[in-house]
Amino acid sequence: MGQSGFCIRGMALITAMVLVFVLGVQRGGCATHDLETVILQLDWKHNAEFVGFYAAKDQGFYREVGLDVRFVEPGPHTDPVREVVAGRADYGLGQSDLVLGAMKGRPIVLLSNFLKRSSVFVVARPEIEQVSDLAGKAVMGDPAMGKVAELAHMFKAGKLDPGTLNWVPSTFDVDGFARGKADAMVLHVTDRPFVGTPGRRYSVFTPSDFGADFLGQSLFTSKESLADHSDRARRFVEASCRGWAFAMDQDEAVTAALVAAHVPKKSLETLILGVRAVKKRVLPATYDLGTMDRSSLQRIADTFVSLGMADSDYDLSGFIFDPSGGMTPLTQVSLTGLERRFLADHPVVTVAFEDNSKPFSFVADQGHQGFAHDYYGLLAKKTGLQFSSEFGSWTANLDRFKAGKVDLIDGISFDRDRQSFTLFSPPYYTIPLTLFTRNEFGFYFNISQLFGRRVGIVRDVYFKEALAGYPEINIVALADTQALMQGLSEGLVDAVIINLGDGLSTIRKLNLTNVRSAGAIALEGKTKEDLRIGVRVNLPVLLTIVKKGMAAVTASELASLRDKWLLPAPGSTGLRIHLTDSEKDFLVNHQVIRVGNEENWPPFDLNVDGEARGFGVDLLKLVADRIGIHLEFVPDHTWDETVTLFYDKKIDVLHSLTRNQEREKHALFSLPFYSSPHVLMCRKDAPPVTDIRSLYGKTLAMPEKWAVVDYLRLHHPEIKLIYTADTMEALSEVSQGRAFGTIEQEAVLHYFMKKYGFSSLKKAFTFDEFDNLGNASMYIAVRNDWPQLMDLMDKALKTVSPGEMAGLEVKWFGQAKQNHWNRGGTLELSGGEEAFLKNLKKIRFSIHSDAMPFEGDEGGAPAGMVADFIPLFEKKLGVPFQYVPTAANASAVDTLKSGRCDLLPMVAVSHLVDENLGLTEPYLSLSVGIIVNESFPFIKGLGDLAGKDVGIVRDSDLGPALVAGFPLVEFKTVGSVGRGLLEVSSGKLSALVVDLPVASNYIEKLGLSNLKVVGHLDRLKSIGMATQQKSVELNRIMRKLVDSLTREEVDGIYQKWVTLRFEHRFNYKNMWRYLFITALLFSGILFWNRKLSAFNRQMAEANAKLEQLSVTDRLTGLYNRMKIDDTLLEEIGRVLRYNYPLSLILMDIDLFKQVNDTHGHQAGDAVLIQMAKTMDKNIRSTDICGRWGGEEFMVICPHTDLKGALSLAEHLRESIARQIFPHVITQTGSFGVAQYGNGDSEADLIARADRAMYLAKEGGRNRVESVL
Template identity: 30%
Template sequence: MAFSSPVNGQDSNEAASKTALTIGILADDKPYSFFEERTPAGFSVDILREIAANSGLTFEFRAGTWPEIYAAFMRGELDAIDGISYRSERAEEILFTDPYHIRQTFLMQDSAHPVGQVKTLGDLKSLKVGVVKNIYYRGLLEESGVDLNTYDSIASMVRALAFGWVDVIIGPQLSLEYQATHAGFRFLEIAGPAPLGKLAEEDFRIGVRKDLPDLFQKIQQGLNAIPDDQRADLLERWQEFGGASLTETKSFTPSTRQSRFLKELGPVRVGVMRDYSPFSFRDAGKLQGLTVDVLDRLADLTGLQVIPVGGQWSDLLPMLEDGEIDVLANMSKNPERLSFTRFTEPYYTIPNVAFTKDKSLQFTSLKSLKGLSVALGSDIYYEDPVTRELGAGARVFTSQEAMFEALADDRVDVVLAALPNGNFWVRELGIPGVHIAGELALEGQPSGEDLRFGVRSTLAPLADILDQALAAISPTEMNTIENRWLGAGSTLKLRADEKIRFSPAEEAWLDDQNHDISYCIDNNWLPLEGVDASGNHTGLSAEVIRLFQQRGDIHFSHVATTSWPESLEAVKSGACDMLAMAMKTPERTNYLNFTDPYLQVPNIILGRIEAPFIENVGDLRDKKVAIVKDYAFSELLENRYPGLKLVEVTNETEGLRMLQDGQIEGYVTTLATASYYMQQLGLADVKVIGRIPADWSLSIATINDEPILLGIMQKLVNSLTPSERHNLQSYWRNIRIEQSVDYSLVWQLLAVVALITAMLVYWNRKLGRLNRQLETANESLARLSVTDDLTQLGNRIYFDREFRKSFQWCQRHGTGFATAMVDADLFKNINDTHGHEAGDLCLQSLANTMRAHFRRETDRLARFGGEEFVIFTSYEARQDIIQRLDSFRKAVAEKTIVFSGSEIQLTISIGLATGIPGPEDSPAQFLRLADQALYAAKRNGRNRLEARAAKN
């Protein structure tokens, strides 16, 4: 290790005035001091840089192990040394600054397997405890009879805890949390202080030789000049965000060229794995997960229109290669894929590990799996080396769930999978006795699975745009997303009467606020939120606040304002801590942080009764369109539709009156508030003329200089149960207007209706006839909005509306409820071989056969998406519904479809879930079980029915 030339003999003034003073730091002590490439980084390095800036000194960092830098310092080869603790014997030769940090030693545990309270060393005797070898308190632990496992570094120790090899680990709090966060182990948490007495604390100071008092004074003065809040900010940066600044505001605005490219590009089809929990998965028909949240944030930043395409990896990868989708999420980079893919930088990296029930198995390399049956995912980046090494022992699966079902049934010995995904399926399937045998590390391959967005090579500029947008996602936002899906709270399922468990830092913050949080609202936005005659908060957001107040043991104080703009100013100035209901926009992120949305509300355009229906917002170009001042969509409409003549109004009532009086041609609002105010004002000459292709995603918004408050509110939002979220959606009138896949027929019909209505208005002004015509138009719109254009079965809107109704009817009457997922087998081959017209004909034939077999009053049929359908109904005898479905399956297989002289044989696979719903059951459980049964039908050879009982 090279150090500066000796400085023995120089006087103190000479040393203090040197151009560059050499200071020794530890080379690998993350996050205190380490090197990123050749640049020193870390909490201690940041402190030293602040000292240098405050004192006018310049430090030259020299790194090494502690014995190396301490010996060099004592030989006079260094002017100062960092991170040294005070000892009386050292004070004879060294001047010590005041401590700039007290390193606390803590216990860390897996949140899924808490160790309970540990107050004494005796409490550790029943546990497997991990420590770094040669740590100074190791002797004390061994003397107390603690079962120790030693590791060469804190990083290795943290991984051992994440893999379940030890019950608890001991180390510096900052180092443990940094390593856990950096490795993506959000489920690891601090369990409390280590019971080590005085050894639990270590003071960090800067040491200077005694013959350099002037230099010491300058360093001490520079240290004193660092404000306490700045020091706390630096500590939090490294503790929570890996060193990223909380105050740095990143932004991304596409360049003119990029904006033109995005506009010409139009909607982008993004492939998202539907069985890759917790990163992306489908629950009750909705794609969600960490990747989906990141994708949503990228869409916000870039204005990109995203069409998610859910599927299995084995289907999505060929679709990207063939150009059927434009982007593929959850994609790792490897040389083979570079020929057809442009990759973004990773947005997350996770370790791949070996899951097994064999407690004796130690996985150090692929050779240790010889002779075993090993499951891995199809087309995963390590498939080739694993299959080459293991030969017939490697079993490739197309579904994550199927791999772990095979492990549960002892059909495979080992499953290779990403750590969070495997943990999810082990919990989801309730597989007992599973442990992690080791981490998959292949020569020449990345040590973990690097999750990126893969873009079609022909759309290379899009990869650069996504990269820039990824870099603009703030540390707070990414931390919130990761905590939501990977943190301890991500698997928490609260009962309505349970309390949220906050972290020590969050509890301390709440104590400082006397458990009181102030908030502002929009006074004129009912039924979503508003005030009653007495000035009290009412509406949907009031119900949300009530739930949070009960669950978090927090008092929320409503700060009265007169308007929404005044509420925004109030939160900006600190007059209130948060907004109860707000939508994220680029401008608002400059002063607000946002939780995940807890409510989605359709965004519509109102017009006068005689106005034609519009196909898109661009049809209103150069026309006056009103929106309430400072509403989120005011900013978004200005950016996306500059041709609109936007008129800002004070509140909903003013906007509706202006529309009624003909002062404006359109009014942008939510379906919920439009329904409410049109009824309140008795407006019969105003109607919905179109929908804006983006809904109101409403969140809690907190002031951005209080990141702890954001964490508190995110936990409260996460605590909302599915039934509570459903009740919130039902709070406003259950009206949905959503366009079908093919708009032309809808708008042609509606245009005819509008024309007839206009003629009636012209010839007869009688309000009764107008109302009857409006009712007819609305009925037509309602029917078309829930019908799939191709098959004439119900669409997803129909399914969302009827599925829960049917379930609840069976629940109330104690009747059997059946949910069947139907999927056309190898449908892609039909499209590839005969063309999409043939595929459409097959789907129409399938729908006709389905209608012929399910004609009962309680039978409900819907196209779920693509070639997937769902049948749900009540039943008296389980065998009856099984026979009906199997008869339907056989009829499809026996039918020959003729297209352009070719005969096409179509078969289907069916997954059935049956049972009598109980009070604690949900419709999502039946849908999930049917989906699992469908996967089993596919896996077991297709053209078959698999049935599973939800309840006896």
């Protein structure tokens, strides 16, 4: 039976081949010498996948359009894209990897797609039962295949790192794999029959089984080729489509015959099965041959982003070939005839938007803005719809929509009651539903907390019926969000339910300091508000167009809108950590994080007068600032209650705690941020104790529920325990002799010893047994269903520099961690550390070759301070240091990362953030300054250089922070410090930001006498050491080395190398001329003694004039920026000494640019002069007024609290509004007011006043606002 079947099929194949030949001969075409030869680069060996191209060639379709097509098989490492882009082939075949290439900027154009499903799979030996088993195995194929989209997706889903595969060059020899040349092989679907060969059993891994849905065979060319030969491309595509149509219409045997001519060694059975597999992937019943499914391409692009293989800001415009016009953008939607007729009949569609729903939809000076505005812009681009916008409150918009006065309504949520008049689109965004309350409410945990309270909602909101199910709640419906939040602040309602974005933006806009988020709320199971587009019920075709447009909005476009409008900004430092798309989505939906706050566990966590304080609190605030989240601290609970709330997910974060098995069931833990051993404290007159067992029979006073208490009860029940409320009470029990001792973390005990004395107590021993289990380290704990927040915490913790940590330690412990117990300048290494150094034999170090006087390379040897520090290090460690020069075009950091050296002895640990490096504490600090040409006027800081070209040295560790912190400054990269100084000297750059000692060295070396220092950055740059992160032992030794350095050792080396000329306030060149004149006159005193008094009067007048010029704004006659800043610093100093109130007023002239644009700059100057007179005339005698810059004025108000300053500002506002101004008649100003707070810097006070001033502007101008 089998033989007869084979014979019949063999005869069918012969018949088919004869038929194919006859058909091919009958077709006419161009003479061969008239044909244009083109090369088609295949991406696999000849097989049934290419049957349509074989048909186009063999049936003469290519000849008919003047083409002689030649097929080229690939070699083991052939990249079809590279061949086509290089011009070695005219056209090529590929799969979904073509999309990835285009996303990464490869200049290719997709011409057509024939196989709608991927044909790639992996076959493996039978003992390899799952994808992860392939790790370390020999796989036949090219290493690049690990990045093929469908395989990368399958590997990731199967938990396999492609880097662990041992790739064996492929010979496309299936039989070779069968003979054992490899453990697995990447194959195409046309090789699938091989898997079913009798007597063979294999494991088969298909990407589609892992959820991968990618395209198969696709035809492409280069952009250059298409530009030069667009007509040829059109002819080639048309002929290829005809070939595929022919192949799909034929009997399987005929189609197999087409393949057989190119694959003569394959059996009939194999060819027919291969053809069958190909036909299944063409899907002719679903797609026209050669067409490209844009939604599939978009989905593939988004998958590449999710795999981390491409960035989300990709651009695929021009990737798809349009035969009528060259190329077409990827995201254009296809419309039916009915939909196109609708667009023709409705050239404009009206939409109702909210006018005060920031950040989604709001109207500002610049017109309509927000997430919704930009989203509808995308819809218009993709569909051809043109939108006309109408604005109003939500209630007014809904009434307008019901009445049929608009076609669409934005931001509507699904509600069954609205289905009678609304067709709903899918949600285009969802955002958490949130309860907002006044601060004294506390935090929301369940709906019963709202019983008996007045709860505000927007009138006609979608969840009103859900609330109606709680008659115990008094519902108050108002027109819009602003009315609700204002009413909440003023006590008209007790709580408000709105979405998180609207609530937070309204709080910021209205400066509602007594209102906050109390937590997410769920109504009828809904925790999020779904923002949809509502369409009138009589416009169903419009809904289909809108839905197509929404489907065409890419994930990357949505991500861009999210980042622009919804992502919380980083805090005051301006330093933003890198965020994944998953982390960005998390932040949009979780901008307020609840943190447990202990009542009294200093110095880590305590609450003073309702404010969370402590080392852990400050660190967490620093971390939150980096992430861009707002922390709400939850006080007024015992530690046990706080932990229970955390386990119940009613608190999101705990901090400054150790890990144990119970906590790990409920929490995700950060990297350890602090380590402090547990020690025993006892009375000085107590008998000696050396370890934990010597405490058996004795009594310890311990706070109950501490982790160490559980350990003692379990492992040392022989120790008696009495329980106290907190550490303070425990120490008191020991001090008064009611307990032998207490065990607590060293840092905590140091705080209490320093603050409260306890002079009768001493440290007895360190509880190593407990600490060796990891209990010495402190962590941040995050609820276990928020892994994104845990990742964010870890990323942010890595950006906290040793210098910042040292600052927190000094603040809360009184000194840096390493000196808690007065270790002094000694270097004590353990036996293991000494053995490590002995085995290491030498420490290889590298340096920055262009950073004198700190370090430099002179004749192949280190120079500068480092040359003095290295012998000191060698002496302390007793091991030689070997210098390793950096390679050309490589940095010192690169040298360390690559393993060519072990240590960088001088790096900026305060700014360097690199997870691959292990950093020590700093041992040296230096100023970073601003260098300008001597002709440049004095400035206070970088903020005064807006719009100026300012140099930063290439690879400077300060670069990213400066660019982020000063977006208005035009930063330019220079190749070296010397080059930057020369460009400042010649005027090519306005300024250079540079380490001042390095600048001093170069200024002297280059002889640049026309440079000066006019300012410095607020923060110092801290120098420490760096090792590789994996070199844990060496890093620990280097930390000890840094700890051992004395101030005298460091200062002695530093002072040997550093000198610098610094201009603090004013260029006194003219004053020296006065002094020269003085000297000449003085020499004539013996002859003209009678003129002495006249001369003294002249000099006094000249000096007074000079002083006046240096502090006065030339235009207005008020104090200038320099003087007003100095005065503010002086007043803050007085506040610190005498403790009187101080307030600050900033005023900005409203719409001043229009004055200059309309009336000219002379008119603008006249307005400034009159404004200065009005301000100066209406302030009090104790107030100080100055022009702070441009059209901004500052008033310093000594002995004045916030209420008094607000009254003065309101008086000034009214006086200005009544004043008649030249040219413009009337003019107004916006005022911001702030009062100095305990611990404020000058910058803090100015920043609050500035923020208040901009609130006044956003609130409509001609207003007075304040920020606490």
